[in-house]
Amino acid sequence: xxxxxxxxxxxxxxxxxxxxxxxxxxxxxxxxxxxxxxxxxxxxxxxxxxxxxxxxxxxxxxxxxxxxxxxxxxxxxxxxxxxxxxxxxxxxxxxxxxxxxxxxxxxxxxxxxxxxxxxxxxxxxxxxxxxxxxxxxxxxxxxxxxxxxxxxxxxxxxxxxxxxxxxxxxxxxxxxxxxx
Amino acid sequence: xxxxxxxxxxxxxxxxxxxxxxxxxxxxxxxxxxxxxxxxxxxxxxxxxxxxxxxxxxxxxxxxxxxxxxxxxxxxxxxxxxxxxxxxxxxxxxxxxxxxxxxxxxxxxxxxxxxxxxxxxxxxxxxxxxxxxxxxxxxxxxxxxxxxxxxxxxxxxxxxxxxxxxxxxxxxxxxxxxxxxxxxxxxxxxxxxxxxxxxxxxxxxxxxxxxxxxxxxxxxxxxxxxxxxxxxxxxxxxxxxxxxxxxxxxxxxxxxxxxxxxxxxxxxxxxxxxxxxxxxxxxxxxxxxxxxxxxxxxxxxxxxxxxxxxxxxxxxxxxxxxxxxxxxxxxxxxxxxxxxxxxxxxxxxxxxxxxxxxxxxxxxxxxxxxxxxxxxxxxxxxxxxxxxxxxxxxxxxxxxxxxxxxxxxxxxxxxxxxxxxxxxxxxxxxxxxxxxxxxxxxxxxxxxxxxxxxxxxxxxxxxxxxxxxxxxxxxxxxxxxxxxxxxxxxxxxxxxxxxxxxxxxxxxxxxxxxxxxxxxxxxxxxxxxxxxxxxxxxxxxxxxxxxxxxxxxxxxxxxxxxxxxxxxxxxxxxxxxxxxxxxxxxxxxxxxxxxxxxxxxxxxxxxxxxxxxxxxxxxxxxxxxxxxxxxxxxxxxxxxxxxxxxxxxxxxxxxxx
Numbered sequence: 001x002x003x004x005x006x007x008x009x010x011x012x013x014x015x016x017x018x019x020x021x022x023x024x025x026x027x028x029x030x031x032x033x034x035x036x037x038x039x040x041x042x043x044x045x046x047x048x049x050x051x052x053x054x055x056x057x058x059x060x061x062x063x064x065x066x067x068x069x070x071x072x073x074x075x076x077x078x079x080x081x082x083x084x085x086x087x088x089x090x091x092x093x094x095x096x097x098x099x100x101x102x103x104x105x106x107x108x109x110x111x112x113x114x115x116x117x118x119x120x121x122x123x124x125x126x127x128x129x130x131x132x133x134x135x136x137x138x139x140x141x142x143x144x145x146x147x148x149x150x151x152x153x154x155x156x157x158x159x160x161x162x163x164x165x166x167x168x169x170x171x172x173x174x175x176x177x178x179x180x
Numbered sequence: 181x182x183x184x185x186x187x188x189x190x191x192x193x194x195x196x197x198x199x200x201x202x203x204x205x206x207x208x209x210x211x212x213x214x215x216x217x218x219x220x221x222x223x224x225x226x227x228x229x230x231x232x233x234x235x236x237x238x239x240x241x242x243x244x245x246x247x248x249x250x251x252x253x254x255x256x257x258x259x260x261x262x263x264x265x266x267x268x269x270x271x272x273x274x275x276x277x278x279x280x281x282x283x284x285x286x287x288x289x290x291x292x293x294x295x296x297x298x299x300x301x302x303x304x305x306x307x308x309x310x311x312x313x314x315x316x317x318x319x320x321x322x323x324x325x326x327x328x329x330x331x332x333x334x335x336x337x338x339x340x341x342x343x344x345x346x347x348x349x350x351x352x353x354x355x356x357x358x359x360x361x362x363x364x365x366x367x368x369x370x371x372x373x374x375x376x377x378x379x380x381x382x383x384x385x386x387x388x389x390x391x392x393x394x395x396x397x398x399x400x401x402x403x404x405x406x407x408x409x410x411x412x413x414x415x416x417x418x419x420x421x422x423x424x425x426x427x428x429x430x431x432x433x434x435x436x437x438x439x440x441x442x443x444x445x446x447x448x449x450x451x452x453x454x455x456x457x458x459x460x461x462x463x464x465x466x467x468x469x470x471x472x473x474x475x476x477x478x479x480x481x482x483x484x485x486x487x488x489x490x491x492x493x494x495x496x497x498x499x500x501x502x503x504x505x506x507x508x509x510x511x512x513x514x515x516x517x518x519x520x521x522x523x524x525x526x527x528x529x530x531x532x533x534x535x536x537x538x539x540x541x542x543x544x545x546x547x548x549x550x551x552x553x554x555x556x557x558x559x560x561x562x563x564x565x566x567x568x569x570x571x572x573x574x575x576x577x578x579x580x581x582x583x584x585x586x587x588x589x590x591x592x593x594x595x596x597x598x599x600x601x602x603x604x605x606x607x608x609x610x611x612x613x614x615x616x617x618x619x620x621x622x623x624x625x626x627x628x629x630x631x632x633x634x635x636x637x638x639x640x641x642x643x644x645x646x647x648x649x650x651x652x653x654x655x656x657x658x659x660x661x662x663x664x665x666x667x668x669x670x671x672x673x674x675x676x677x678x679x680x681x682x683x684x685x686x687x688x689x690x691x692x693x694x695x696x697x698x699x700x701x702x703x704x705x706x707x708x709x710x711x712x713x714x715x716x717x718x719x720x721x722x723x724x725x726x727x728x729x730x731x732x733x734x735x736x737x738x739x740x741x742x743x744x745x746x747x748x749x750x751x752x753x754x755x756x757x758x759x760x761x762x763x764x765x766x767x768x769x770x771x772x773x774x775x776x777x778x779x780x781x782x783x784x785x786x787x788x789x790x791x792x793x794x795x796x797x798x799x800x801x802x803x804x805x806x807x808x809x810x811x812x813x814x815x816x817x818x819x820x821x822x823x824x825x826x827x828x829x830x831x832x833x834x835x836x837x
Contacts, residue, residue, distance in 0.1 A: 003513050006457060007506040010464075014499050017471070020553045021491040074749060076252050079334045102750055128750075 200310030348408030356401025362394020396807030427469030449519030586642020632682025639675030670806025677799025704789030
């Protein structure tokens with residue numbers, strides 16, 4: 001009997017690990033729920049990428065819902081996301097605002113010229129200071145902001161067709177329902 | 181095209197591993213020599229294909245093949261070539277490939293050095309190694325393909341984690357894996373021993389050098405990791421009881437117990453079941469470490485990105501390997517306590533106490549590491565026990581080991597003589613007490629430091645006394661066989677290590693200061709003058725570099741240049757400056773400019789004076805050296821074993837008949 005003890009001890013451990021894996025699938029350790037959801041988006045004033053003299057602020061964008069997409073030319077995953085945005089962007093029914101993050105404007109323009117530009121408005125945050133207020137900690141990240149300037153949905157990582165279908169489109173549909 | 185060849189090579193290696201794992205087992209069971217003979221060529225072929233896959237991944241990194249996702253995620257155009265090679269094992273997929281490569285190195289070594297072992301036994305050992313390789317190759321191919329493509333191919337990649345861009349990191353993982361994977365050999369030997377049943381004693385002697393070498397590598401890997409954490413992380417600490425560190429420490433502790441248990445079993449035939457159990461545990465804990473690091477069950481500073489599919493796969497693998505071997509143990513382990521009897525006062529007893537302490541310490545570390553998980557299971561929330569738990573329990577468990585260690589060698593097998601112990605107790609005790617009293621004046625009566633000096637003298641004199649005894653009593657040329665010399669070296673290493681830990685902790689000085697250029701701080705008898713910060717650049721980073729001139733009584737000691745580096749992807753990494761010395765380290769880490777943006781002004785700095793910190797790693801290296809020296813003992817050469825193992829030879833003839 002005592003020779004079976006190590007086996008029983010180990011099986012107990014396996015149960016614990018199995019539980020750990022199951023627990024982690026239910027409780028995503030990496031998803032840090034953004035405290036900003038359903039809060040007003042932080043105020044910002046940022047230069048337009050192609051014309052730095054033009055400053056775009058949060059108030060300029062009020063009135064219509066928009067999708068703020070954080071991207072950078074140095075970000076590998078953005079290259080994955082970009083073709084998806086090109087195709088799906090026009091079907092979303094909201095404005096697409098490109099948020100160029102910690103990037104040299106020349107690099108960003110070259111990158112957009114090469115891969116195409118799906119954005120209606122392009123903001124340049126070269127220092128990344130404003131992005132801190134949004135809680136951005138990497139690119140790509142996307143924020144859905146409603147007509148009153150409230151953040152309604154946030155996605156970290158590239159938008160894939162699946163994410164757009166399952167999460168983003170329902171969130172947009174919910175916005176249009178409550179619109180007066 | 182080449183990355184696909186790498187994938188193909190891995191698949192072929194998997195098929196060969198299957199052949200190596202299954203056919204020789206059937207051969208050993210049915211007495212079919214042709215099937216048993218498959219083991220070695222299959223192992224060689226598997227090693228060739230794995231080396232090829234590894235080479236192709238290295239090639240992809242060297243040639244910036246960003247169409248390979250793994251390369252794109254872990255390197256970029258600016259990364260120097262040596263870090264591009266280190267990047268191969270910088271993340272999950274590649275490090276798994278390294279694991280497999282090293283498993284193959286061990287298997288090939290085993291194939292080469294086991295030709296004199298009984299055929300059936302060797303076939304079983306090789307088969308177990310093959311089955312382990314099957315598990316890891318399947319894991320790589322099905323869940324963690326390092327050759328996956330990223331299309332369209334990006335123009336440039338991301339970056340290797342800057343924390344890993346350090347010379348220490350280039351060789352820490354390979355050496356550590358040599359240790360982890362090396363325990364698979366002892367494991368394979370004990371499984372083969374269980375399967376064979378009747379010759380359960382002979383294999384222990386054959387397994388001993390392998391265990392010692394694996395343990396030596398593991399020691400070296402842990403030392404390298406500790407040194408890297410000290411030099412790179414900028415906190416000046418050398419051990420953090422982090423889950424990943426614990427994952428390497430548990431097999432180390434069990435391996436330590438195993439080394440000593442194997443000595444008892446080989447020489448006296450006692451503790452047979454315990455030795456088998458420890459062999460299984462040592463390797464199981466290596467696997468467990470792999471599981472903990474890669475499954476995402478625990479969060480840690482250096483855990484790999486996780487994917488639940490991977491967790492489930494490793495857990496299934498772990499269950500099969502460990503559960504299977506423990507079941508085999510339950511069914512086949514020696515039923516009666518065998519071996520020669522031993523008295524209460526004997527070398528066996530001392531080794532048994534040591535074994536018990538190491539095993540309990542390992543269980544303690546396991547419990548502490550898994551605590552957050554247990555907390556989840558009991559709905560207590562995520563609780564973790566940190567350094568206070570480990571820092572209290574571990575020294576407590578090791579205290580009896582340190583106290584008993586000098587007596588071990590003086591005790592005879594079977595029945596020791598108390599009369600031999602008294603002079604040891606007196607001499608080592610008086611020397612330790614005398615040195616402690618002298619030391620008390622130098623260290624302002626700090627208890628920890630006094631204990632450190634006493635422990636060093638206690639252990640050092642103990643080792644010296646035994647060395648003297650051998651010198652007087654043994655005939656010339658036979659005074660210090662490698663096994664004995666290795667033991668003495670390793671035991672001395674324990675003393676050096678303990679002294680290093682206690683003296684650093686007691687006498688170290690840490691000071692967080694704000695310094696304007698030209699200002700001087702006085703710490704630990706040294707004057708640190710801050711000479712301001714300039715910008716500098718490296719192959720793939722920009723940095724703010726401070727200059728600190730250190731003097732002692734007006735004499736220049738060192739000029740130190742700590743940096744705060746910014747890598748191309750915006751990651752910031754501190755590079756502390758260390759002025760190393762035999763008796764003390766000076767350590768400076770650059771904080772933040774007091775006035776953001778004005779780097780020429782005042783900065784916050786962290787200054788350390790760390791006496792004897794190098795002794796910690798010195799002690800570790802002595803232990804490693806001890807392990808390697810033991811393994812070189814002539815007794816373990818297989819020629820003599822073949823002669824002195826009639827049981828094995830008999831078995832061989834039976835199979836041939």
